[in-house]
Amino acid sequence: MQKMDALFKYWEDPNNVIVKAGQPDAIIDWLSKQTPETWHCVAMTWNYDYEDKVLSWILNQEKCDKGTAARVFGVEGLGHWLGDETLAKNPNHLCSIILKNWTRYETGEFRHSPQE
Numbered sequence: 001m002q003k004m005d006a007l008f009k010y011w012e013d014p015n016n017v018i019v020k021a022g023q024p025d026a027i028i029d030w031l032s033k034q035t036p037e038t039w040h041c042v043a044m045t046w047n048y049d050y051e052d053k054v055l056s057w058i059l060n061q062e063k064c065d066k067g068t069a070a071r072v073f074g075v076e077g078l079g080h081w082l083g084d085e086t087l088a089k090n091p092n093h094l095c096s097i098i099l100k101n102w103t104r105y106e107t108g109e110f111r112h113s114p115q116e
Contacts, residue, residue, distance in 0.1 A: 024053040031057065040068045048075060052094055059097045066105035069098045 019026045031039060031054070039058045046055060055072055058064055072094055081087045081095040090096060098105075 021047075021050060024051060027054050028057045036061075036063045036065050036068070040065055040071075043068045043072055046072075048079075055094055056092070056097060059094060059101065062104070064101070064105060066102075069101070069105045073098045 019030065027042075031042065039061065043055060043058060059069055059072065076093075077095045077098075081093060087093050087095075091100075
């Protein structure tokens with residue numbers, strides 16, 4: 001019962017934000033107040049059945065980490081983009097955004113510490 005109590009307490013906390021699916025602008029608004037570490041967590045757990053607007057926003061941020069971009073490219077590129085000439089020519093596709101920004105990602109801000 002303790003696990004459920006903790007879950008209910010989380011839902012009751014007014015500082016926690018729960019955004020329903022299909023509201024990318026609300027998610028982006030919340031992410032704009034977060035750190036590259038949070039952006040990375042979002043990219044790692046993103047449901048690719050939803051639209052790419054949130055991921056596009058993350059990938060276009062100056063402080064987006066190279067590891068975050070590589071994760072998205074690994075999922076999108078290997079799963080959809082490579083081998084599809086139409087997608088490869090689309091400058092708004094996530095993989096095109098990543099390739100355009102790749103050298104900028106080298107100076108990423110996300111520094112994982114195993115002690116944390």
